[in-house]
Amino acid sequence: MTNPPRSRSARFSEWLDQQSSTLFITPAVLLILIFSIFPLVASLIIAFSRFRLRAGSYQVRWVGFRNFEKQFFGSEQFHFLGTFKGMSLFGWVVAIAVGIALIYWLYRYCRRQFWWLGFIGRIISALMFFGLALLFCATLLSGHQFGTLGVTLFYVFAGCSTQFAIGLGLALLCAQPIHGRTFFRVIFFIPLMITPIGIGYAFRMLADTSKGPFSPLWQWFGLGDFSWSTDPWAARVFIVIGDSWQWIPFVFIILLAAIENIPKDHQEAAQVDGASGWQIFREITWPQLLPVAATVMLIRLIEAFKLVDLPNIMTAGGPGIATESMSLHSYFAWRSLDLGQSAAIAYLLLFVTVVLCVSFFNYVVIGRLRNNPT
Amino acid sequence: MPNLQQRSILNRLFEAPAIGKMAPGTALFVYGLLLVWSLVVLFPLYWVLITSVKSAVDVNSGPVYLPWIDFQPSLHAWRELLVIDYEDTLRSYINSIIIALLSTLLCIIVGSMAAYALARISYKPKFGNILIFVLAMIAGCYTVWKYGVDWKISIAVAVAIWFFLVKSIGRYFTRSVGNGDILFWMISQRILPPIVTVVPIYMMFQNLRMLDTHLALILTYTVVNLPIVIWLMYDFMNSIPIELEESAQLDGASRFRTFWEIVLPLAKPGLAATTLLILILAWNEYILAVFLSTSKAQTIPILVSAMNAGERGILWWSMCVVIVIMIIPVVFMAILLQRFISKGVLLGAVKG
Numbered sequence: 001m002t003n004p005p006r007s008r009s010a011r012f013s014e015w016l017d018q019q020s021s022t023l024f025i026t027p028a029v030l031l032i033l034i035f036s037i038f039p040l041v042a043s044l045i046i047a048f049s050r051f052r053l054r055a056g057s058y059q060v061r062w063v064g065f066r067n068f069e070k071q072f073f074g075s076e077q078f079h080f081l082g083t084f085k086g087m088s089l090f091g092w093v094v095a096i097a098v099g100i101a102l103i104y105w106l107y108r109y110c111r112r113q114f115w116w117l118g119f120i121g122r123i124i125s126a127l128m129f130f131g132l133a134l135l136f137c138a139t140l141l142s143g144h145q146f147g148t149l150g151v152t153l154f155y156v157f158a159g160c161s162t163q164f165a166i167g168l169g170l171a172l173l174c175a176q177p178i179h180g181r182t183f184f185r186v187i188f189f190i191p192l193m194i195t196p197i198g199i200g201y202a203f204r205m206l207a208d209t210s211k212g213p214f215s216p217l218w219q220w221f222g223l224g225d226f227s228w229s230t231d232p233w234a235a236r237v238f239i240v241i242g243d244s245w246q247w248i249p250f251v252f253i254i255l256l257a258a259i260e261n262i263p264k265d266h267q268e269a270a271q272v273d274g275a276s277g278w279q280i281f282r283e284i285t286w287p288q289l290l291p292v293a294a295t296v297m298l299i300r301l302i303e304a305f306k307l308v309d310l311p312n313i314m315t316a317g318g319p320g321i322a323t324e325s326m327s328l329h330s331y332f333a334w335r336s337l338d339l340g341q342s343a344a345i346a347y348l349l350l351f352v353t354v355v356l357c358v359s360f361f362n363y364v365v366i367g368r369l370r371n372n373p374t
Numbered sequence: 375m376p377n378l379q380q381r382s383i384l385n386r387l388f389e390a391p392a393i394g395k396m397a398p399g400t401a402l403f404v405y406g407l408l409l410v411w412s413l414v415v416l417f418p419l420y421w422v423l424i425t426s427v428k429s430a431v432d433v434n435s436g437p438v439y440l441p442w443i444d445f446q447p448s449l450h451a452w453r454e455l456l457v458i459d460y461e462d463t464l465r466s467y468i469n470s471i472i473i474a475l476l477s478t479l480l481c482i483i484v485g486s487m488a489a490y491a492l493a494r495i496s497y498k499p500k501f502g503n504i505l506i507f508v509l510a511m512i513a514g515c516y517t518v519w520k521y522g523v524d525w526k527i528s529i530a531v532a533v534a535i536w537f538f539l540v541k542s543i544g545r546y547f548t549r550s551v552g553n554g555d556i557l558f559w560m561i562s563q564r565i566l567p568p569i570v571t572v573v574p575i576y577m578m579f580q581n582l583r584m585l586d587t588h589l590a591l592i593l594t595y596t597v598v599n600l601p602i603v604i605w606l607m608y609d610f611m612n613s614i615p616i617e618l619e620e621s622a623q624l625d626g627a628s629r630f631r632t633f634w635e636i637v638l639p640l641a642k643p644g645l646a647a648t649t650l651l652i653l654i655l656a657w658n659e660y661i662l663a664v665f666l667s668t669s670k671a672q673t674i675p676i677l678v679s680a681m682n683a684g685e686r687g688i689l690w691w692s693m694c695v696v697i698v699i700m701i702i703p704v705v706f707m708a709i710l711l712q713r714f715i716s717k718g719v720l721l722g723a724v725k726g
Binding site for chain 1: 395396400401404405407408411412414415416417418419421422425433434435436437439484485487488490491492495497511515519556560563564565566567568569570571572573574575577578593594596597600604628629630633654657658660661665675678679682688690693697700701704705708709712
């Protein structure tokens, strides 16, 4: 049996089919290589050099670790880490307590199962946590200013926990047998669709204590002259509120879907047996919700480290540097054409993000999944 | 058995009359909280909307809440932006539409293709080949940096050397990475803060003379959002029964045709939810637009912040108009596509 002579297009399409496994994935790989991996490497080179823009071109000079040195020990230390002027007793106590807790954690890991890669990973995480705890104790607990690193961590933890608490609460409320569920769902989803800039400016209007909508309330409390953007803590909380307003819908919509996916019969059986609402939640809903909740928080954690629009618009990093996140710090450095500094800060941010997110994923998410094989 | 009459009022208020129903007290509590949160969500939007019809005096003199009662609404800001100065607004708006739509389209196509491939085809790139590729690229970059070779030539030579080495010594490598590793590598790109990559991207586009063009923004947005698409669609593709594809392949359909005619239609709900999410992200993106566009490719979030730059202070009324016209199309899309979102499509990927 002989094959009939085939046309060129048929041969081409056959060749195409043979190559399809490569062709399917190549565009994604190429795009990521060009726009993600190459810039990552280039950024690393910039972080180790002094970079000057000249008319039409630029000049790169290798300076080694000087950019990083400046952040940790040099003239930018107050900006990045915070002000150190001796640690208070309380700070010492907390730092030592954290250190002991971490050593115990490592010790427990070594006792249970030992794998050298896991051990190294845990040492890195523990060192990172201890460093951050030390930073926290030396600045905040000793009554000094903290820098952009501390501010970023504040945004991440305060923002994520607020969003999780309120998002979970709303999801539980919406999972009740209520009328107009679709209506509430659409309404609650809206903030996610608004540009962060719009949210920033809208909250600036709302927070205005003299011309904003709540100004009679402020005046009534005798706080008419109070301004959110002059008090460091008020300004930080204000930004967390704006960020939470935007991202609660995301947590809400996914947790609601997860709750609705849980089979109803367990709950109803428990109800028949006379379990209280809290018992049902703790024993039935929560364990089944946990894997989804952990992953949602991982996504939020990753995104929260990148926060830049809101502080830029709501307070422009002020008062002083009180609300500057690391992304914003890097952006400001870029705007003053100090590209080396900018890249160095960005890399530090990447390092902190990766270590914290990987730690969260490895010790919390996977641990939970293992404990609850659902 | 206790008599119904003897029960206290409190018991009757908070005890569910039947399974799947709420007691009146609980219902009051639940609806109360839901209404409070609706107010929290809607009030900022209401304030933006009424600020857009306020005159400058009304904004600056203190809070006024209700149009026609507290103050006389006027459309002066709307007229200024949409009639008198419409060119700038229209251009930004069209730019935003083009960039958001095209980057979403590209992102969905490339991402779902990659997700499908990772879910169905098993890849085994050799570890050694990847290493050679990295080394070749490093060598290429080094020659550009040290000896000032033209980057196009150096990249081409590096790729050629890599290709040659893979063809000649590639088969001696044994260790390889699997699909899971590739998937993790792609998704982990989302961890990158945009600020890390944007400076080199800026310089790259400057080098190609592509700053302030649509293409630059489209490509950048595509890559930034690609990990999300791959992540969400991977799980969705995995949940599609494989038998349909197998029977199609037995009938002689090529992989592209199987993908186009069987997989994509089955993945529609997932595609809809993902599209909406990516569209929102691309439509609202600000920090990359600040870096990569100045005037020609200016998107609408830039226009919002441009209302802040004048010497007259912030033009709140104009800014609110821009925010309102930015929100409207997205809200429409969300209402159209909300059934896909509420179906828990996004849940699949998150389940872990």
